[in-house]
Amino acid sequence: MTRETTAWDAPGLGRRRFLVLCAGTGLGTAAACTASPSRPGHGVRRPESERDAPGSADWRLGATGPPDAVTGYPDRVSVLPGESFGLRVSTTAASFRVSAFRIGWYDGRQARRIWTSRRIPGRARPAPRVLAATRTVRADWPVSLPVDTTGWPEGAYLLRLEADTGHQRYVPFVVRSADGAGRTVLLHAPATWQAYNRWGGASLYAGANGAYATRSLAVSFDRPYEGVGAEKFLTYERALVVLAERLGIPLAYSTGTDVHRDPGVLRGAHAVVCLGHDEYWTPEQRAHVTAARDAGTNLAFLGANTCFRRVRLEDGPDAGDRTVVCYKTSYRADPCYPSAPARVTTDYRLPPGADPESSLTGVLYEGYPVDAPYVVRAADHWVYEGTGVRAGDAFAHLVGVEYDRVTPGAPTPGPLEITAHSPLVCEGRPSHSDSAYYTTPSGAGVFATGTMRWVEGLLAGTGELGRDHGMDGRTRAFVTRTTENLLRMFARGPAGRHAPPPRADTRAVYRG
Template sequence: MKKSKNKISRRDVLKGAAHAGLAAALLPLSGFSNADQQRSGLIVAENKKPGTTDWQLTFIKSEQFRSKQIEGYCSKTSVRSGESLDIFLNAASQTDISIDIYRMGYYGGKGGRFVKKLGPFPVSPQIVPPIAENRLRQCEWESATSFKIPQDWLSGVYLGKLSCSTHRYESYIIFIVRDDRKADVMFQTSDNTWQAYNKWPDTFSLYDSDPPQQSLSGRTWVSYNRPYAKYPQVVDQPLSQGSGEFLLWEYSLCFWLEQQGYDVTYCSNIDTHTDPSGLDRVKCFLSVGHDEYWTLQMFENVKKAVDRGLNAAFLSGNALMWVIDLKPEVDVDTANLDPASGLSKAGVGRLPLKPDASGALYRTLQRIGRFGGFSEAEKKLGIMGPFAKDDWPNENTLIGARTVYPFNGSADWIVTKPDHWIFEGTGMRKGDRIPGLVGWEHHGDPAKIPGLEVVAEGTTTNGAEQKSHYTATVYPGPKGNWVFNAATIYWSFGLAVPPGIITPNSHFGRPHGADERVQKITANFLKRCGI
């Protein structure tokens, strides 16, 4: 590889970033496309508007992961401009709640822009829903307000910060504004996984059960009709109160993409399920962070789009491990509930309601299988099974690799194919490491796809000192398109560490934060996608 006369050394980059106070947004290496061209468009114009760090919660009180003092949720995961969104609020005592809404992005390094204040609204304590069949906790609260999304709101992830007049505590609601325009990049939030791990009101995630332990075999359902509890593992992040996992693993990528001026549009997992044609309006699809729970329809939609020429990057780990069924909200049989226990006297609830014409009311999630079937190690250990089927399509035929047992662990991200185009301009050599970038879950077992190359690999170690193996891969699609698998949940931390972000320390390993090599690799892939 010939050296550029204008090549900037890693030492120069780090020194310059430190002097400028920009450790969370490092200058790129030479050849970085965004440094060589002036981007324009909606995202660039949006991020020239004044930003603020006031989007962050200051006073948070969690009780068994729940914010009992002040909490809420939205009627839809994603919504278009011009459509209405119902917002449901709850407080421990009668109060007036206000909602300050922020769009998340770069905004001069502030990370968010204030867009609207709603309320204050009078709010009384609302009923914690009884336990329905399949341990389902689905709120049926009175709406505090119905809010029409303004026509000029750009697609993005929006946080509503809740505050009230009777105490200082705060929490979030979260929703995605989507659009139907053509764009370069589609950022998909991993909201199915947010709900799978959501314990609200205390022990009602897909990973909780009653003795004898039986819900892990698929008998637990979870509902989008409830607030997000504080995230319960790996990292103690107070800002996850009401915001799902967005501020844990996804926000750093959002911040970086908008900082660089990429033409990005946003969607939810639900949109990928219901709107396959929407994938044809972008050049590249991004799976981000902890994207563990997909429907078969999501898999088919993205797989067929890749076959048609869509580029895809799985900047994620543990993605597409579990097959889920998305159902509309359930018509809970409250007439037959035992008031003492909250359980159905008949032992059953009524069937889910039918979705509306737009398919927007998919509000209940059930785990039904394992993508690719169970490995021999998983079968031997009885990992969260058995399920009715284990012959689902293997996720590595889309991602390039898959979740392997042990699922979790930490490691350095180690280059094995430095001559690959994805490393162009990084100066990386075989065996070079990006410290702590792999965690806490990862992908291995590369698929036998023609042209697939393993560009980085190594051994992970978890808290029990069990070893596993990760493989980062790149393979060509049939139409000159490409699919990149970064093989780690932590990839976004190598791009930026914006305000409010707390990097995890899991399995005795931790990422170091923004790294110009991770930025360059990501930019190289997007450039190869024609972006």
């Protein structure tokens, strides 16, 4: 959520045709999209049987207790299978244990226990320290437990800290893929998780007194996440992982911070999926994802406000890329200003070095907060095949809490088609949220939902997140089928070679 930002403008409306997924492609069933076999020398692939392995019904979190009951963080955001990391834990309990749950389908149980530690003596660690220059909070605790991931399949994990008092907390973690060739890469967003994290009193949004003026200018991965320990992952990412694994399409796993450092997992990937809230990108990450698109990799943006902030990653005391730097509106205080304008950490669309995100995503972030129906425009688009929708059909509350739109005057790839055009009012100002699709000369297809609630919509009406924003089972069915269509089509390779082309209709929607 980005209260302190401003938006670009424009108004309008329009409509379009129907095309279905090609018959006989074999993509009508999940069985046709099973995982590829392992290839020696390319890291550990998720075995075909992993999706159907026995799940663990007890993966969900128990009582968290007070904030200091048990909490922790890993000293690496991700590792390759077989690598080790250190887990740093503080607890008021005499001892604790750790269970590692891999998120997936698992016949509906949605997770599998991969590993459990021995009992570890507990210790309450000292209060965090704050670096005065950037108001950065760091725990800097010693390693409580080294963890060896030998035998762990690639994937998204929840490590559950289990104190002997019965209190528990999550630690999100990724066992990343070295090779994404022929696979759909799920790109997790730890830089955004950390930007909003207020553990120790400050985030990139507010300081200890709650004021924007006292916010951190840089935040560190060397501290736990607040609350249950994995709120952003649970809200904006987990449900998509479960759905993708249920479909059986070949998957790879990575994070934005890993792609920043090494784009190898993107080479030959059929698709990259950015999940529900992926706001903070380095220029390197953006360049690598753009290059993948230009080489034929499809891109799906299943949230809003994606690639909105330009950040830098800097080293921590024990490892590289442990600090997320973003000066935002204080960009003149950034050490890169004015000598390196393309590295100044502020909104991508703003000077110096303005480069709006729409040149990649096709849409531009506009506002917060909003709550509005999602209104289908191009009911005949292949992405809506099998949903039964007609032009003008609406799904209450699916647009929120932030939204994007196609914005005349902003740099936008073409041809671009608006598949949903949803009227809304944000802070008294009428506007629209847009879902949009375009293709590139490489054949890559790019789809953006234009709403941050899309992944939450996969759980609408279940109460699983503790809130549904008023969304219901009808919305869940629509979002689920649309997402299935998108993932299956993109898993085939460059969508421009398989799916009907977009109709360039921006002018018809936004006249004048």
